[in-house]
Amino acid sequence: MSSGFVLSWIDYSVMIIYFAFVLGIGWALKRYMKDASAFLEAGRSMPAWVAGLAFISTNLGALEVMGMTGSGLKYGMLTTHFYWIGAIPAMVFLAMFMMPFYYGSKARSVPEYLKLRYDEKTRGLNAILFAIMTILASGISMYALAILMEKVLGWNFHLSLVLSAAIVLGYTYLGGLSSAIYNEVLQFFIIVVGLLPIVFLSLKDVGGWHGLQQSLAPIVSSKGFAPDAWTTTWKYTGSAAANPMGVEWYGIFAGLGFVLSFGYWCTNFLIVQRAMSAKSTTAARNTPLIGAIPKMFIPFLIIVPGIVALVLLNNPAKGFTLPLNEAGQPIYDYTIIMLLKQYLPAGVLGLGITALLASFMSGMAGNVSAFNTVWTYDIYQSYIRPTTSDKASDDRHYLFIGRMATIFGVLVSIAAAYLASLFGNIMDFLQTIFSMVNAPLFAVIFLGMFWKRATGHAAFAGLLSGFFIALVHHGLTFPAGADTIVKGGWIAHLHAYPVEMAQNFWTAIFACFTSTLVTVVISFMTTQKKPDSELKGLVYALTPKLNEESVVWYRRSSTLAILVLLLVSILTILFW
Amino acid sequence: MGLDIKLPIGLMFTIFGILLTVYGFVTRLDTININLWSGAGMLVFGIIMLALTFK
Numbered sequence: 001m002s003s004g005f006v007l008s009w010i011d012y013s014v015m016i017i018y019f020a021f022v023l024g025i026g027w028a029l030k031r032y033m034k035d036a037s038a039f040l041e042a043g044r045s046m047p048a049w050v051a052g053l054a055f056i057s058t059n060l061g062a063l064e065v066m067g068m069t070g071s072g073l074k075y076g077m078l079t080t081h082f083y084w085i086g087a088i089p090a091m092v093f094l095a096m097f098m099m100p101f102y103y104g105s106k107a108r109s110v111p112e113y114l115k116l117r118y119d120e121k122t123r124g125l126n127a128i129l130f131a132i133m134t135i136l137a138s139g140i141s142m143y144a145l146a147i148l149m150e151k152v153l154g155w156n157f158h159l160s161l162v163l164s165a166a167i168v169l170g171y172t173y174l175g176g177l178s179s180a181i182y183n184e185v186l187q188f189f190i191i192v193v194g195l196l197p198i199v200f201l202s203l204k205d206v207g208g209w210h211g212l213q214q215s216l217a218p219i220v221s222s223k224g225f226a227p228d229a230w231t232t233t234w235k236y237t238g239s240a241a242a243n244p245m246g247v248e249w250y251g252i253f254a255g256l257g258f259v260l261s262f263g264y265w266c267t268n269f270l271i272v273q274r275a276m277s278a279k280s281t282t283a284a285r286n287t288p289l290i291g292a293i294p295k296m297f298i299p300f301l302i303i304v305p306g307i308v309a310l311v312l313l314n315n316p317a318k319g320f321t322l323p324l325n326e327a328g329q330p331i332y333d334y335t336i337i338m339l340l341k342q343y344l345p346a347g348v349l350g351l352g353i354t355a356l357l358a359s360f361m362s363g364m365a366g367n368v369s370a371f372n373t374v375w376t377y378d379i380y381q382s383y384i385r386p387t388t389s390d391k392a393s394d395d396r397h398y399l400f401i402g403r404m405a406t407i408f409g410v411l412v413s414i415a416a417a418y419l420a421s422l423f424g425n426i427m428d429f430l431q432t433i434f435s436m437v438n439a440p441l442f443a444v445i446f447l448g449m450f451w452k453r454a455t456g457h458a459a460f461a462g463l464l465s466g467f468f469i470a471l472v473h474h475g476l477t478f479p480a481g482a483d484t485i486v487k488g489g490w491i492a493h494l495h496a497y498p499v500e501m502a503q504n505f506w507t508a509i510f511a512c513f514t515s516t517l518v519t520v521v522i523s524f525m526t527t528q529k530k531p532d533s534e535l536k537g538l539v540y541a542l543t544p545k546l547n548e549e550s551v552v553w554y555r556r557s558s559t560l561a562i563l564v565l566l567l568v569s570i571l572t573i574l575f576w
Numbered sequence: 577m578g579l580d581i582k583l584p585i586g587l588m589f590t591i592f593g594i595l596l597t598v599y600g601f602v603t604r605l606d607t608i609n610i611n612l613w614s615g616a617g618m619l620v621f622g623i624i625m626l627a628l629t630f631k
Binding site: 031348 | 578579581584585587588589591592595596599600603608610611614615617618621
């Protein structure tokens with residue numbers, strides 16, 4: 001692919017200034033890293049707005065930005081389901097019902113909550129799967145960054161890989177989780193500022209939103225869909241054939257809106273860790289709610305330009321093209337890159353490229369900082385070197401281990417990136433497999449928080465059975481047109497889904513249902529060994545309700561939650 | 577954690593704002609002047625963040 005990107009001195013200046021600030025933040029925080037808690041938990045001192053923006057920035061990795069712009073081109077506004085029904089209800093649920101337990105239990109990680117609520121084996125299983133998953137994700141993100149730099153800017157693949165790893169290692173080693181969180185806030189602003197000119201210029205180019213709708217109508221009609229199929233969200237979900245995503249409303253509602261989103265937003269420690277770093281229970285509850293506000297407007301930043309790209313592609317006079325892969329198919333993930341090239345002159349182009357680099361690095365740093373916490377607390381401290389009576393010595397030791405885990409995490413990520421370059425499909429497959437643990441994990445944690453009868457043996461069996469059913473479902477089904485077993489059907493071809501997304505939704509639904517059923521049945525067959533006194537602060541019915549009367553009304557989580565739900569309802573109605 | 581994150585955000589965007597505003601102005605005849613407008617926007621944002629930091 002030859003994209004013809006040429007960066008000037010001002011573009012490089014913007015990049016250098018940005019990375020100087022990123023490393024500077026790590027350096028400024030170094031002197032505060034006096035113990036393991038400061039390094040791995042940010043000392044539980046973050047204000048809600050900082051934790052909230054970091055919460056959303058962690059999720060705003062470059063694979064997300066590039067993938068969702070490409071999805072905007074392919075599916076139109078239907079892609080916003082990942083941001084509205086597929087995120088906001090779960091974030092509100094996490095804030096209102098789950099954060100009081102995660103935060104109030106003093107658990108330092110999601111696996112540790114499982115240990116407190118259930119037992120050691122359930123924690124161990126989750127910790128090991130999570131540690132592997134984060135390193136895989138970090139490595140794949142690193143690989144994607146290096147390949148992008150090579151293809152778009154002509155930079156050397158190995159140099160890009162090592163340089164990006166060195167920057168991430170630099171600021172996470174120096175400032176730990178605090179540095180990762182502060183930089184995620186910085187990255188959030190740079191991503192917004194770097195991509196805003198694209199939104200403005202691309203919409204202006206097609207005559208605004210109204211002009212976009214008019215330009216889309218003949219293009220979309222020629223594909224066999226209604227003229228407004230690309231600019232509506234629910235209108236054509238009555239039938240899978242009537243919308244470009246190929247899914248029905250109940251698949252979106254149950255698969256994405258419930259199982260997948262709750263599994264991701266409520267139990268993924270990478271995300272929840274940001275809220276657990278907040279300075280109080282109220283701040284921890286407000287973290288996902290504050291994050292939800294920018295989350296619901298991100299589609300206008302990355303999906304709308306993707307929809308504009310569809311119009312540009314169908315108008316030869318605009319000179320807009322997408323690079324082709326070896327099979328001659330357009331690479332949709334490169335839509336945002338080609339839009340940068342189409343609209344941005346030197347100067348803001350450097351800002352746009354920096355925004356993409358920032359989003360890659362926020363994904364990597366988030367994974368590495370979550371990995372070092374789980375490794376230090378849930379694996380090393382639990383199974384290799386437990387705490388002693390000398391707290392000061394322990395603190396120094398675990399701080400050292402946390403730092404070593406950061407180096408180890410980055411080095412293994414580099415190895416994973418090289419594996420991805422050699423065996424890309426295998427890495428994709430592994431990531432798909434490990435991501436299947438989210439839905440059963442949500443079922444187990446949900447039952448643990450709201451049903452005191454759920455037992456440790458049942459939770460362990462529930463996690464394993466849900467994971468197993470997800471694997472079997474993936475192995476027996478495949479999306480239509482799939483040409484590789486990475487997409488499923490590696491046991492037998494029992495059922496074909498119209499699109500991969502539908503297969504993902506149903507994999508999650510089956511896994512969550514199985515996990516719930518097994519956990520409930522085995523709980524009734526086993527004895528609850530933990531007395532009520534031990535479950536206080538871990539189970540809803542046994543925990544005193546939070547009283548927000550001392551908090552001014554507009555800072556209450558309940559007020560913020562109502563505002564968030566109201567906003568997302570208005571957006572949903574506007575783009576119905 | 578000792579560091580007010582508004583300070584680096586304010587400083588960085590003020591620097592970006594000045595850089596892009598000046599660049600946009602200098603290159604204004606080189607065939608929306610997006611650098612000028614983006615730079616001005618960032619400059620305002622950066623100054624607001626710095627003001628909040630020192631308030």
